[in-house]
Amino acid sequence: MPNNSPAGKKTALRSLLAYGKPHRRQFTLVFFLTLFAVAADLLQPYLVKVAIDDNIMVGKNDFRMLLIICGLYLLLSLSGFVFSYLMNNVLQYASQSIIARIRKDLFRHISRLSMSYFDRTSSGSLITHVSSDTESLNQFFSQVLLSLMRDGLTLIFIVVVMFQLDVELTLYCLILVPVIFLIAIAFRRHMRKTYQRSRTALSRLISFAAENLAGMSLIQAFHQEKEQKSRFADRNRSYFGANLSEVSTNVLFNRSFDILGGLAVAFVTWVGGNAVFHGNVEFGVMYAFITYIRLFFQPISTITQQWNTLQSAMVSANRIWSVFAVQPEVKDAVVPVNVDPKTVRGRIDFQRVHFYYEDGRPVIHDLSLRIEPGEMIGVVGVTGAGKSTLIGLLCRFYDVRQGSVKIDGTDVRDIPQAQLHRLIGLVQQEPYLYSGSIVDNVRMFDESISREEVERACRFVGADELIGRMRNGYDTRLSERGSGLSAGERQLISFARIIVFQPKILILDEATANLDSYTEQLVQNALRVVSEHRTTIVIAHRLSTILHADRIIVMRGGRIVEEGTHARLLELRGYYEELVRHSRGKAGVG
Template sequence: MRPAQAIHNWQMDQKADVNQPEPKPQYVSAFRAMSGYIRPHLWGFTLVLCCTIIAILSDLLQPYLMKIAIDDNLMAGKNDFSALLIICFVYLGLSLSSFVFSYIQNNVLQGIGQSIVSRIRKQLFGHIMKQSMGYFDRTSSGSLITHVSSDTEALNQFFNQVLLSLFRDGLTLVLIFVMMFRLDATLALYCLILMPIIAVIAIAFRSFMRTTYQLARTRLSRMVAFVAENLSGMHLIQVFHQQKEQEKQFNERNKLYFQANLREIRTNVLFGRTFDILSNLSVACITWIGGSAVLGHHLEFGVLYAFITYIRQFFQPINTITQQWNTLQSATVAITRIWTIFATKPDIEDRVEGQDDVAAASESGKKKANGLRQMTLATARGQEAVDEENGLVLGDVKGDIAFEHISFSYEEGIPIIRELDLHISPGELIGVVGTTGAGKSSLISLLCRFYDVQEGSIRIDGTDVRDIPQATLHRLVGLVQQEPYLYSGSIIDNVRMFDETITREEVIAACEFVGADAIVQKLPEGYDTKLSERGSGLSAGERQLISFARIIVFKPKVLILDEASANLDSQTEQLIQNALNVVSQQRTTIVIAHRLSTIMQADRIIVMSRGQIVEQGNHHELIELGGQYRELYEHSQGQIAG
């Protein structure tokens, strides 16, 4: 997506944010999907559960020991120092036991959580990478960054904090009731009165807190997406002096996020303090009821002491769970958002036998497609790629291309290409020209199968591109774009695209072949020079030469140049033209050009207008025809002369 388009899209999003409600997430299905990741760690969770029970019992038996010391020794008037010493040692042992098993519980659970989150993050990134180009046109990069980073981090906190709290604090509540009923059933029943009150408060706050937290997460996501889009288009913002306008829009998003955070904080404080008041009132009531029973000699003082201790311990896990409510809401929203991405199917998928469209394909097309699948697997293994049934070798793919009566539109009712027919012979160099919006780049996107045609078919050597696995198709078709993308890494890695099966010698030979070797040798560390993001340390022409070296290394049968020289000066353009002459040898080559000088020597030039071919022929034939190509040529000559 170009920066100008990105900025425009997010300006429209600002208006949409206010009016469009959030889709209702499917929490149940998302958590059900999580069970598939939890299942392999059942033994680990069993160990965590056992350690948790031992740690909790170690804590809860301590007040009971104090009850024994008070009632059986101090209040009974005994001076049994040895019994008290034993109780002290047991108390110390329980404290150490609580520490050791809590330590084991935490470490095991953290290890399981990190393993699950790492697996989900890996699969999420891989799933995003498999999406079709249309998905990235519809979805902002900032939102995807938020999903891969913030949402998976929220999931990490779920295992680190929420799940641990549910294990430990949930069991603590259950065992506290067991201990209280063991001490005195009457006082325990009085304590049960608290449960409906707690349930009413929790239910009252639950829905409101979920809405509040989801609002904050959504506004954070939109703010991050806005920042990411603006950073990618910063040069455009500065050129058109849009800093104040973009800062204004950022401040609006930041203010909305700030307000959502304040609302969330107020809700949390109100929820937490409500439980604090309830806790203090409960202690006062138990003290009054229990104290009356002690004075009436119906209850032992040690039992009352233990009860007060358990009541305080009862509200401590509730407060802890309350504090983790935000994290639970965060994890709930994050899981739903992550699984929404997982549920997104690529618009473009490889056909498999048994589908209706494959069944309708010709038998010969199926055989060729199967052969190409085998070639892909063999090529990936570094073997000679051969179709066992037809004896087809990868090197035998000639590059015959046929666009057969194709029609295509990005949006229904707005056709981009209309009933286009075009045949390109193997090894032919084709130039494609036309005004902006004529459908030139769309034609190339269809050949690379970034999108599928709505009508007609595109065939390579007689095989429909929809019958060719995408990995094979992208190996057969090499694309050099107007802005070649270079990754952070060395020149070597950028040429071979981090494919270790391609040797250093092959990379150097490819650079020498296209004329990039002299440029690389001038760099501080030659081929080992580390490039910054997008290769900003190199000029546009140098980046293009490296992209041509990629073509030589990967040896595609079809080469596409999408306005590859549009932003170059005349001297650099000549270098690119020389490289093009080299890499186009024995390849079917399609060049989309704004500068007609780059395609004047083409075998055939296609002139497109409104999604159709209006003229075709070589340069001299089109000049003599006196149509649109001649107008474009004369216009370009006038620009040069001017």
């Protein structure tokens, strides 16, 4: 959970500013460019004052001097434009570089977290962190810092120039400052609430949309379109209302400052006009005062509004750094044992393994199992028997609570995860394909694997024929998750991956569960090819998948209750026979 305490926010702010340290030179340059841009803009009314008081009002009619003043005015205008242009470009380069680095680090950190984290964290909230929250941080650098520098310098410059023009008139104008701050304080709390409510509603909307898009096949399969549309409309309506409330509050705040600015101009005109009539103040000075007092309110309004952006950025930073603070539960050993894939034979030992998830309910109970190199093992049992958990422990998605899992006598906890995952090839019920070409999907974007190796692997598992029927062959680009391909075609591509990466241990997690008979036969042929000379574990949904396995493990309640060949288990007339009877009578045993 995010740490919303002041200490947590300070930590997030320090961490955020640490990302800005490599760009100190750019921010220093932005400061000076801002200083020059503000000076160029605010010197223009002073030039008009000089033209009025030193030329026109005294009747000099010095056209040469007026021409010089006009030239300087034009030069200041162009300089202000150039400095502002450079300032915004430098700032955007620095801020975008920082946010790009944060996004990269955040994605890399998330990809290293243990599976238990994804079990309890929705994908929608993680998408919000990577997209919406990082964009809030971008606004911190591109808007808040810019406003603090530009508007802060503008206020200081205006006050200094006004004091140079007329001290008494400036003091009269500064009477309005407490009123300005009272209005800002009065609105700030309400503006913060409306802003946070709007951002929260947007986050929920994005999260809901992301999760529904990920599960669209399930929504359509159960005809939930109407229900999900209604739920989306509720969240959309909530965001709509929160957004309107935020906009109306900002409009009311801005109009209050406009009214106050108008009153200030009227006050200066009255006081300054009397002074001009009595000869105490020059007309050009009053003109400059009126211009500066009108400019005085805009930066105050902008800075006050940026308070909400700052608060949003701090909340987003807190969320992001709460993710950074999560450490993987599964970590490499302090002194890892490096294994040479060429020497791995593939013997697997589960030794008195106990495991439970966060809720503490036991899933695996004192399980011991040895699988010999090259042996093909079938694992069967009803849902919840612990089959997939067993595989998760071997792949080290989770760590055992007691006991050990070993490969060739080496505890998987001692093997670096990068090496372990290259030793084990996993084919799941729904193989994941990425947006990209078939070649990229087979070699998993590893450029060190040649195209020839990919094509050879596809021919080896029988996928070459189906790829040849595609318009662009191996260069055919697949959409996300491989939509457009049948389940069997996706499985064949995943088998080709196995051939390419040459793992010593092969795991099939209900890989034939959703296939028709013809496609299942193609996959079975591919399975025989890829399992040759490999230790193979097949979690079976269809018992026909593992009839010819060297050994079948029957699990129930996290324990192995029976094991043996298909024929031997039938002779026992026990739990396995019951599973076979159920599978023949109705589908769904797995």
